[in-house]
Amino acid sequence: MSPRFRPGDAVRVRAWDPPGHVRTPFYTRGRRGVVLAVAAVHPNPEELAYGRSGLPAQPVYRVAFSQAELWGEAAERTSDRTVADLQERWLEPAP
Amino acid sequence: MSHPHDDPHPHQPDIEDAPLGYHETLTEALLALLRDKGVFSADELRRTLEEIDSRSPADGARLVARSWIDPAFRERLLHDVNAAARELGIDAGGIPIRAVADTEQVHNVIVCTLCSCYPRLLLGAAPDWYKSRAYRSRVVREPRAVLREFGLELPDEVQVVVHDATAELRYLVLPCRPAGTEGWDEPALAALVTRDCMIGTAMPIVPG
Structure with missing residues (x-):
């Protein structure tokens, strides 16, 4: 599976709340970030957790969020950033 | 001096005194x-x-110290920590580790908000606070306040970048070489690099 996103692409994390083992932190859901890099291509851990194959392997991206985007008015310092590693199926283009 | 037996020492529970959990x-x-x-x-x-x-932060500290004195090694470390560690005879394991380098403008700190992912083979077992809900939930929300509690006050012009290890990577912070260490050899430099320096909750300090 070739990566759908490239470094510099703006993405939005799906505002999604599936049951079971989930690897996308709640605080990033629905938030807009920027792809820094493809971190890995890996079988889906949300499937592996149940003994399934997790195939096809999924690109995992390092996605950077501003503290302002994550926490709004409550941000401690708007220009600070958080970077999380997120699977492709959790990301949508956010042009 | 004897003491009366109706005044027993406080009882410290043995490990078996608490019931086994599920x-x-x-x-x-x-x-x-x-x-x-x-x-x-x-x-x-x-x-x-x-x-x-047997693993300890000494292995991670060797990598950091070597990167300070050998720019080519630093490049290789930033490209592939596990391979660079092998050069020094250090087994960093099969899980990819990524080094995040501090600069004058950027300070990095690591966390795993979902569980407690940690570059254990380079730093030894994670400290209990790293696994605590308090650290995991607060450091993404108010990193500067958390770092201040560790005694690390960052200037306004320095950007804080928190790395949340949510997937198949582990992170290692590569701190800046402190001023006043020109000409120091690798073991002397490595002695400055504590575990917390490689988590990002401290910076190397030259004893004054």
């Missing part, structure tokens, strides 16, 4: 089954635990 019971049962079925022996289990316990 997961402890499950672990004990699973271990017994794996041993009984010959998947591994008690001796192999002990040796594996010894190997895990």
